[in-house]
Amino acid sequence: MKTEQKLKVALVVLLIVLISLISFGGIFVKQTKFVNNILPNYSLGTDFTGSRVVGVSVSTTTNTVIYDKDGNVVEEEGEGTTTKEEPINPEEALTKENYKKAKKIIEKRLEKMGVTDYTIRFSEENGKMYISLPENSGTDSVAQYVAIRGEFKVIDSETKEELLNQNHLKKAYWSYNTTSSGVNIVLVMQFNEEGTQILKDMTNKYVSYEEDGETKTKKVSFMIDDSSLLDTYFDEEISNGTLQLSIGRTDTTGANFSSYAQQAAQLAILLDEGALPLTYTIDENRYVTSDISTDMLLVPVIIAIVIIALGIIFVSIRYRKNGILAGISYIGYIALYLLILRLTNTIITLEGIVGIVIAVILNYIFTMYLLHLLKHQEANSIEEASNSFKEAMLKSLLILIPVIIISVILCFINWITISSFGMTIFWGILISFLYNLVITRSLIVLTTKK
Numbered sequence: 001m002k003t004e005q006k007l008k009v010a011l012v013v014l015l016i017v018l019i020s021l022i023s024f025g026g027i028f029v030k031q032t033k034f035v036n037n038i039l040p041n042y043s044l045g046t047d048f049t050g051s052r053v054v055g056v057s058v059s060t061t062t063n064t065v066i067y068d069k070d071g072n073v074v075e076e077e078g079e080g081t082t083t084k085e086e087p088i089n090p091e092e093a094l095t096k097e098n099y100k101k102a103k104k105i106i107e108k109r110l111e112k113m114g115v116t117d118y119t120i121r122f123s124e125e126n127g128k129m130y131i132s133l134p135e136n137s138g139t140d141s142v143a144q145y146v147a148i149r150g151e152f153k154v155i156d157s158e159t160k161e162e163l164l165n166q167n168h169l170k171k172a173y174w175s176y177n178t179t180s181s182g183v184n185i186v187l188v189m190q191f192n193e194e195g196t197q198i199l200k201d202m203t204n205k206y207v208s209y210e211e212d213g214e215t216k217t218k219k220v221s222f223m224i225d226d227s228s229l230l231d232t233y234f235d236e237e238i239s240n241g242t243l244q245l246s247i248g249r250t251d252t253t254g255a256n257f258s259s260y261a262q263q264a265a266q267l268a269i270l271l272d273e274g275a276l277p278l279t280y281t282i283d284e285n286r287y288v289t290s291d292i293s294t295d296m297l298l299v300p301v302i303i304a305i306v307i308i309a310l311g312i313i314f315v316s317i318r319y320r321k322n323g324i325l326a327g328i329s330y331i332g333y334i335a336l337y338l339l340i341l342r343l344t345n346t347i348i349t350l351e352g353i354v355g356i357v358i359a360v361i362l363n364y365i366f367t368m369y370l371l372h373l374l375k376h377q378e379a380n381s382i383e384e385a386s387n388s389f390k391e392a393m394l395k396s397l398l399i400l401i402p403v404i405i406i407s408v409i410l411c412f413i414n415w416i417t418i419s420s421f422g423m424t425i426f427w428g429i430l431i432s433f434l435y436n437l438v439i440t441r442s443l444i445v446l447t448t449k450k
Helices: 003-024 095-112 139-146 195-205 257-273 296-343 350-376 382-411 416-444
Strands: 028-031 034-037 051-058 063-065 081-087 119-123 129-134 152-156 162-165 169-179 182-191 209-210 214-217 221-225 229-231 242-250 278-287
Touching: 003 257, 003 296, 003 416, 051 139, 063 229, 095 119, 095 139, 095 257, 129 139, 139 257, 169 257, 182 195, 182 257, 195 382, 221 350, 229 242, 242 257, 350 382, 350 416, 382 416
Parallel strands: none
Antiparallel strands: 028 034, 051 129, 051 278, 063 081, 119 129, 152 162, 152 221, 169 182, 182 242, 209 214, 221 229
């Protein structure tokens, strides 16, 4: 084997070692006072992490409404006024159509908040929902926002007159501005043509002004349901229909950036998806532990490592040099595969683990078939070895095409157990094809004597 070939093989081996160290170990970087692994953790399904079950029911609470003698709603009781307890959800609004609409909006909110591993048990008769969420650091925040009605409006802070509402809103999203003093996270709202004109008039009316030598302000309140998001006035006219509301400011180290960004993103989702047609209340919030503990996973992992090690030893003994190189390549494949699953945030469920096992076995079968061809076809030159490799790749590809098609279809099924299985199979086969085409070929074909 020429020096140039030896150098290429050495570089490939070093690349495999590097990938393996990153995948099995991590990338550790000093952040503030601590050294942290910047690689994302595996996205585990509720099979492993447990779940939070949030019970959401149509609210049955009532509001006390005050009427004057002419039947008009007033703020305070007085002479001739009467009071009446009225349900917060009118009886005529309690329909199957509104229940289904509420469920659809909640599903869209969850998806936009990045929650994929969830289930909803839903009753069309009374609108009751049991939402099962994966348990992690963001679950409390998700549970808080999922059942908020989200009715948006802008009112006069003094007279409570409604100026803008959800119907005037075209789009909402979050952004940030970097300044010398830090990072400002903002909620951006874009209004339609009618809303743009109203906003322009508002920014000229609700301002700071001087009266009798005293500075006064005329303010508006941005409301989500009955809660005030912000009371403010305007420094300049806004004529383009785009309004930015500051959610928070963090220093240049970005210590609170994630928290403010999450808050802004969730508010944007509430506004963008529109309000629920009914007011809901959370009447249940409980954690359901996983039946699978870390100790239970330890034994299968050890068994898998032993089986892989025995498989590599077997090919090394049977096929000698090519077997040893194939074993090294096989370790690199597993490392790269697991790394891609991390970086793509693939949800790993029990079914997903089955998909990983199948993908790893398929790659091992390909490796064995390639080594078999090289031995029995007596490939003694780079050209002969390359032909054997092409034959192995072509035959395996023809066999795997139906599997690839099925896995892609499974990825788009809105059932996390099935989509996890499809996604792990898809990544396993795709990475196997590309990895073997580049890495395995470089190790085995290039080391063949001329």
